[in-house]
Amino acid sequence: MTLKTLHFPDLGTDDASVIEVRVLPGQDLQLEQTVMVLESAKATMEVPAPMAGRVVEVLAVLGQSVRTGDAMVVVEAGAVASSGLDLEAALEQATQKLATLEAKIDIKPENILKAPDLGTEAAHVLELMVQPGQVVAREQSVMVLESAKATMEVPSTLMGTVVRWLVQVGDAVVSGQDLLVLQTRAEERGDSSPQPEKAVPTAGTPLTVVRQEPALSVEATTRVHAGPAVRRMARELGVDLARVEGHGPHERILKEDIQAFVRQQLSQTKVASQVTVPLARSVADQETALRRYGEVENQPFSRIQRYSAQHLAHAAAEVVPVTQFDLADITDLEAFRLQEKVALKAQGVNLTLLAFLVRACAHVLQRFPRFNSELRADGEGIFLKHWIHIGVAVDTEGGLVVPVLHDCDRHGITDIARRLGEASVLARDQRLRPEDMAGGCFTISSLGGIGGTAFTPVVNWPQVAILGVSRASLQPVWDGEAFRPRLMLPLSLTYDHRVIDGALAARFTTALAEVLGDVRRLLL
Known part of the structure; x- marks a missing residue:
């Protein structure tokens, strides 16, 4: 019997969550059969099997965060296909395996993870972040609790394999309560001399932040101790890890340290050297307050909507936005589009106004390269990009996504129209890959198919500009002799004033209107 471990392929992102497991131990696996479904911050993707065989063990569990190269399943290569999978037998086998594992474990006090000091009477379990069979490292977040004052992640003080949870989502827990049973080895329990740990700031109590301005040096930067999730959080918030004091083992920087540092920076306008940060009310309190006036429905965001909300809020806080409004005369362009639309339809291409807009923007971006740039991290300059990849906002049932069309300056309008159609189908079917939404330098958000006369789109940071397009309408325009009916397209250009x-900005919209007024300019 030849056993082979299958690993997750290149995910095109830092990490993704397992939202569906399609196989069970004992099941026959076919080549290219979907093994698991993953969801990242940008897209949902299916992971196919690179070989056929029989599943021996499933190594990744539902809800687990995985990365490229992580182990997925163990497969017996060349196993003879059976007549079918007995689901009940497979589930019974898994249950017996778990029971055997639990029976072998001596559940001592050091094998049980307890709730830390919550700083409040009780908190409710909002999310369980690990599942039985998953290996947990020290300081890894294992659950999320929500009190009347705040939401907090609970890190593990042990390293080992999850056996079972002693609480469930929705349960109320108190400080010191047993939460989780772990299978640990002697070395994992820290029988050797333990390292002293500093007090870790928790989200359950008011946080006192003391001003500190440590000197920044290259030596300090190279000695930073922080995990990938913490480094990613620091990048997203623009925090220099060399300036953050770590409170974990061996001065390791934790998420709480990042949050404390950000609060400290935001509080520097205070006169006092110490400030107490108030904590926000909980969702439960908010819902209770709303129900005083009538019935309400608590409707959680999808993962894409949660990511979009966080990204847009960060963009709104980062960018200094100003919006330039203009009108483009597209009377001749629309006549040309309708003339060519039928012929291209026979070729399977839907020639939309958006295709002309993408190509026209690519042309104008070449004339105004400052719109195709990114502000430097120190705020003292910009990076000019020598490629033109344009993102197009697409509204889907799961939320707003922005597929990116690469090298728009090197493709004709017909090819752009074809690529737009393909990207729209992938977006609405939730089959976009992370790389399909990466590398954008300018974004177009079109509401012309819905309505409206103008709006102020939010810049897709770290880009510096976004074009909003509303519905075209016939308007009287003076041509020097008389008023003529012309089809006018509203343009709304939001840009970073820094x-x-x-x-x-006015020159950009004027040039864009000129190109849309006479598409022959694209040939120049």
């Missing part, structure tokens, strides 16, 4: 000034 990078682009008003005069440059």
Whole structure:
């Protein structure tokens, strides 16, 4: 019998969550059969099997966060296909295996993870972040608790394999309560001399932040101790890890340290050297307050909607937005589009106005390269990008996604129209890959198919500009002799005023309107 471990392929992102497991131990596996379904911050993806065989063991569990190269399943290569999978037998086998594992474990006090000091009477279990069979490292977050004052992640003080949870989602827990049973080895329980740990700030009590301004040096930067999740959080918030004091083992920087540092920076306008940060009310309190006036429905965001909300809030806080409004005469363009639409339809291409907009923006971005830039991290300059990849906002049932069309300056309108159609189908079917939404330097958000006369789109940070397009309408325009009915397209250009000034923005929309007014300019 030849056993082979299958690993997760290149995910195109830092990590993703397992939202569906399609196989069980004992099941026959076919080549290219879907083994698991993953969900990242940007897309949902199916992971196919690279070989056929019989599943021996499933190594990744539901809800687990995985990365490229992590172990997925163990497969017996060349196993003879059976007549079918007995689901009840497989489940019974898994249950017996878990029971055997539990029976072998001596559940001593050091094998049980307890709730830390919550700083409140009780908190409710909001999310269980690990599942039985999953290996947990020290300081890894294992659950999320929600009190009347705050939401907090509970880190593990032990290293080992999860046996079972002693609480469930929705249960109320108190400080010191048993939460989780772990299978640990002697070395994992820390029988050797333990390292002293500093007090870790928790989200259950008011947080006192003391001002500190440690010197920044190259030596300090190279000695930073932080995990991938913490480093990613620091990058997203723009925090220099060399300036953050770690409170974990061996001065390791934790998420709580990042949060404390950010609060400290935000409080520097205070006169006092110490400030107490108030904590927000909980969702439960909010819902209770709303129900005083009538019935309400608590409707959670999808993962994409949660990511979009966080990204947009960060963009709104980061960018200094100004919106330039203009009108483009597309009377001749629309006549040309309708003339060519039928012929291209026979070729399977839907020639939309958006295809012309993408190509026209690519043309104008070449003339105004400052719109195709990114502000430097120190705020003292910009990076000019020598590629033109344009993102197009697509509204789907799961939320707003922005597929990116690469090298728009090198493709004709017909090819762009074809690629737009393919991207829209992938977006609405939730089959976009992370790389399909990466690398954008300018974004177009079109509401023309819905309505409206103008709006102020939010810049897709770290980009510096976004074009909003509303519905075109017939308007009387003076041509020097008389008023003529012309089809006018509203343009709304939002830009980061730190990078682009008003005069440059007006020149950009004027140039774009000129190109849309006469598409022959694209040939120049």
